[in-house]
Amino acid sequence: MVCWFQQAIPTKGNKMTVEQKKDRIWAEIRQIVLDEGPTPEEIDANMAESGIDPACREALISQLIANRCAEIAALSVGPFKGMPLPLVLAAWTDFTMSVAAEQLEKLADDVADEEVDD
Numbered sequence: 304m305v306c307w308f309q310q311a312i313p314t315k316g317n318k319m320t321v322e323q324k325k326d327r328i329w330a331e332i333r334q335i336v337l338d339e340g341p342t343p344e345e346i347d348a349n350m351a352e353s354g355i356d357p358a359c360r361e362a363l364i365s366q367l368i369a370n371r372c373a374e375i376a377a378l379s380v381g382p383f384k385g386m387p388l389p390l391v392l393a394a395w396t397d398f399t400m401s402v403a404a405e406q407l408e409k410l411a412d413d414v415a416d417e418e419v420d421d
Contacts, residue, residue, distance in 0.1 A: 321378050328371050328378075335364055 319327070334340035346367070350360065373391040376383040383391045 325375055325378050328375055332368055332371050335368060 331342045334342040335346070346364065347360075350357065350363070355363070369392070370388065373383075373388050373395070377386050377388060377391050378384070383394065386394070
């Protein structure tokens with residue numbers, strides 16, 4: 304049995320175009336989100352085989368979707384094109400942290416303004 308993540312790896316005789324790779328990833332994401340088709344079934348089978356607690360399924364699936372989206376970003380035109388997956392995820396994390404820091408700073412300013420008004 305071939306694992307779901309091995310299906311997207313082209314072999315010598317099975318070259319995929321970038322668009323085909325992205326289409327395959329989007330199809331997997333759709334199956335995961337809808338919880339229908341072979342991808343979620345294989346995830347469940349692999350979890351059972353590996354002894355992963357079924358209660359962890361939702362967290363695992365959310366991480367899987369994020370990783371698959373990062374793969375699409377690395378395959379698509381834009382600032383992440385050609386980046387290795389860990390760097391795409393790190394860039395997203397950096398952006399998220401900077402937005403959160405800005406929001407916290409704004410919140411602190413709002414609280415300080417309210418205290419001055421009192």
